[in-house]
Amino acid sequence: MRTVRPDVVALRIEGLARSFGAKVAVEAVDLEVPRGSWFGLVGPNGAGKSTTLAMATGLLRPDSGRAEVFGVDVWSRRADAQRLLGVLPDGLALPERLTGRELLRFTGLLRGMAPADVERRAGDLLGVLGLDDAPRTLVAEYSTGMRKKIGLAAALLHAPRLLVLDEPLEAVDPVSAATIKGLLRRYVDDGGTVVFSSHVMAVVEQVCDRVAAIVDGRVVAAGTTAEVAAGAGLEARFVSLVGGRGRRIEEGLPWLRP
Numbered sequence: 001m002r003t004v005r006p007d008v009v010a011l012r013i014e015g016l017a018r019s020f021g022a023k024v025a026v027e028a029v030d031l032e033v034p035r036g037s038w039f040g041l042v043g044p045n046g047a048g049k050s051t052t053l054a055m056a057t058g059l060l061r062p063d064s065g066r067a068e069v070f071g072v073d074v075w076s077r078r079a080d081a082q083r084l085l086g087v088l089p090d091g092l093a094l095p096e097r098l099t100g101r102e103l104l105r106f107t108g109l110l111r112g113m114a115p116a117d118v119e120r121r122a123g124d125l126l127g128v129l130g131l132d133d134a135p136r137t138l139v140a141e142y143s144t145g146m147r148k149k150i151g152l153a154a155a156l157l158h159a160p161r162l163l164v165l166d167e168p169l170e171a172v173d174p175v176s177a178a179t180i181k182g183l184l185r186r187y188v189d190d191g192g193t194v195v196f197s198s199h200v201m202a203v204v205e206q207v208c209d210r211v212a213a214i215v216d217g218r219v220v221a222a223g224t225t226a227e228v229a230a231g232a233g234l235e236a237r238f239v240s241l242v243g244g245r246g247r248r249i250e251e252g253l254p255w256l257r258p
């Protein structure tokens, strides 16, 4: 296990903001993710998590603000930042007419990796993620969970220093989820940094050492998982942070009578 230096900032986000027409998706987000941490981003649907992560990784241009990966500006030194980063974006568009292995070959060669390394790593990733028993299946035929896993494999292929993963466990079966969590745990223990968004508070509480909650495009709480949970458990704290946005359920839906 390498020595983790929490003084090194893996991802720094300052004043990131983005609107779509009149809709303010992200108002102003500041975050600092120390190297060697597993950082969870939580928030209700439409809070601005995916928009924040897309801006932080050079996929969506912000209206204002900046993002740095290990001190490298994501927009002015985009290629350098991309080398340090592995990203699983929301709604990733995949080359549909390739098999999983072909997709990884394509990704690795685009990244300038040596073909022999690409082959070896692709085999390892397909095996670990349980995608090697469908070698001839095209991505177009993949299930939702398989698509998530091949996207994750593509993000890991070049062994980046920082992984930014938008809901990596969504639609993934429990066995694969355990494998992915184990793999990411090992990566973090070896000095890697993970930033991921999730709606599953139990998972965030289980794996993340730091958490930020975003509501209506603003960070409403950030700190260590214990600080944010504030003795109440993360789920209870999340519900209290989101507050009045919850819907009343006492009456149920009067027309929903089986």
Ligand SMILES: Nc1ncnc2c1ncn2[C@@H]1O[C@H](COP(=O)(O)OP(=O)(O)OP(=O)(O)O)[C@@H](O)[C@H]1O
Pocket: 020, 023, 024, 025, 026, 043, 044, 045, 046, 047, 048, 049, 050, 051, 052
């Ligand atoms: N391309 C776009 N065009 C218009 N509005 C957008 C676009 N992308 C995001 N939005 C809006 O910005 C807001 C934030 O969306 P975002 O996807 O970042 O939220 P999120 O926290 O990731 O949500 P979820 O948990 O549902 O995935 C939402 O109101 C969404 O409708």
